[in-house]
Amino acid sequence: MPKNKYSLIRYRVINRCLRERRYVTLQELREACEKALDISPLSDRTIEGDISAMRHDSGLGYFAPIKRDRINRVYYYEDPDYSIDTIPLNQDEIESLVFAAKLLEQFKEIEIFKTFTDSVQKLVDVLNIYRISGMDTVRNFIEFETVESNKGTERLPELINALKSRTVLKLRYKSFTSKKISSHIIHPYHLKEYRNRWFLIGYNEEFKAIRTYGLERIISIDTEESKKFIDIGFDTKKYYENVIGISVIDEEPQNIQIAFSEMQAQYVISQPLHHSQKRLNNIKDKIVFEYFLIPNYEFYAQVLSWGAEVEVLSPKSMRDSIKQYFDSILFKYNH
Structure with a gap:
């Protein structure tokens, strides 16, 4: 039972x-x-x-x-x-554990997970002893998306300790949009992974606001033991409530309507783009969905990646931005 x-x-x-x-x-x-x-x-x-x-x-x-x-x-x-x-495991339980071990194997090159590499391999080796003769285990016919080793993950243990101890940090940081290295005093609140990249979210003393830092762009980290940790009551769920991805911009969320081709619509039905996603109606051979969110960089990137399979219906400002973007691409290919 x-x-x-x-x-x-x-x-x-x-x-x-x-x-x-x-x-x-x-x-x-x-x-x-x-x-x-x-x-x-x-x-x-x-x-x-x-x-x-x-x-x-x-x-x-x-x-x-x-x-x-x-x-x-x-x-x-x-x-x-x-x-x-x-109690000995039955075959279903064994295969479930092998499935989990295979999932963990993809993280073995990330610094913080290296501690567990031997344990995971031992688990896989022991479980393989129980394989039914003549049958393949899930290790051989299921493949997970590969997670490449990303620069910056070696800083995860240090940052996790800082989060736990509420330690103020001094970061030397070089953003992708700047040629210079800058220094920031950060009160760390949260670590977030998005599309195989890790980010530190914290309170920036200079700007008196929440800022996000990609770990691969951090040059060095020092502790500021003399500084008192500032806790502004950061709520992760609330902070990311109206965006997809990692970037949060200082704008109010808005209603956005997008028409999807029938084929593309199936993808967002099976895996919604955002928790606010709501299906509205059909327009000819297209299905319209509405979102209530802040159109940040990640949102635009996702919409643009769908190309001709989608059409932004409203608001007009976003529709105009998308049109401008495609006009600039067309100009490059025509000249």
Whole structure:
């Protein structure tokens, strides 16, 4: 019988309690599960049902030797060495783990993940022992998008430590649009990955505003121990709510209507461009979608990449900008 994730977490908690404390009351098991799930209250009947499932459910396959001392009203493992963590994996579980390990393999060249490279490889090697004779594992017939090693990822450990310790940083930085290296005092708030590039988001003392820095463009990082960390209550979700990508510009979001070809529409239906995406109506052989967002660089780049498959209907300002862009391309190819 399939179990939901909360049930599976409770089984792990119950197993841990019985392993660590040996004799445990029903109340102690219930309170431990409530704490782990941050859910209160759970009923005694729920915990009793979990214990019964761990003992008898053939779908789970635990067949846990849980006994109850009716006099002292405690539960315990009849075999003190038993643990559900030692249950052999079935083939579906093995293939799922290999799938996950393959996913992790693509990050092995990024500095912060190198610590886990040996562990991932060991996991893959051990799991391959269990492969059914004559059958290929998912490692051989599934390929993930390759993540190339990007300059700047070696700074991730240092920046993560700065985020955790709330340390003020001095960055020497060279943007793609400047020939000079500039210095910035930054109060780091967040690290974000977008299209295989990493970015640091923080409060810039000079501009008194949030700024974004590509890690591959950081020349050096120094700590400013004498400076007090400034916390402005940065909310990541709110900050990026009205944009796609990484750049946030100081503009108000607006309603944008785009007509897609029937074929291109299927792509944005299956993978929406933005959470505000809303399908409106059909115009001849085109499907119209509306977005409520700030048209930043990434948004324009995405729309332009669709070429003749889309047409911006409104607002007029954006429609004119797109037209201007294509006019400039046409001019280059005609002269």
